[in-house]
Amino acid sequence: MQLPLFVYGTLRDPDLLAGVLGRPLRGKAMHAARAPGFRAVPYPGRIYPALVRAPGAAAEGLLLTDLTPFERDLLDAFEGEEYRRTTIAAVLADEPELHEADAYIPAMSVADTGEDWLLADWQRLHKPRVLGAEAAGAAEIRLKLIAVRPN
Template sequence: MAYNCFTYGSLMCDDIMTRVTGGAFSSTAARLEGYARHPVRDETYPAIVPKAGACVEGRLYHGLDTRALQRLDAFEGEMYARTTVAVELADGGTAQAEAYVLRPAWAHLLAPGDWDFNDFLARGKAQFLARYMGFGAL
């Protein structure tokens, strides 16, 4: 079975997604309505939580297999729940996708404001890679 996965943080980077999942997947821009993205305190990555009227821009990866999803589940860990969501595509269509949503028990770790992808690329990505990419050895 093939899955779509909506990413909204570090996994929007193809190189990180490839290392985490163990495979290369095509992707397109997508938008998730009804969720807000916030920085996680003392981390370079964000989390999303349900919020009426909010939306999150991200990337939709296509054709993930069960193994890739299992690797994502392990990478995201207990803080996140894999949730099926509907995302909007640039062409106006919609698609079902798996997304990792912060569990309510961890909401105290969120910082105010929106997480900035461009800031991540400029300042946070190198730190993220150094801290988390040992995961790729799985």
């Protein structure tokens, strides 16, 4: 069984997520969630975040539950070598129990700077400038994946 995917950074933006996947996710495919024991902090030298261990904290995010295996491969390629997908625990906003979920964590060690990475800041400062390029890059990845692995 495929685990849901916990996203905590730019993939929480519905426009960016739709641009990457080539389709919007709606309703029951996305659930407000948090990852206990983690924080989203700035990834050094980048405009997107890193998920780091932080006892007592909880990173805000979404659980994506309606991804195809092709879309998982697409997201792996989109996240690139800076991240690796690993299993963590997540809690839905309206439920107390823990759920296993995949999440992209940094491939390199990133320090917990004490500073939170905020989606609203990224949307205000960077989204208008990078959205088109990110969607175009994902479309290129999609075409390459389709050539080797049909939907």
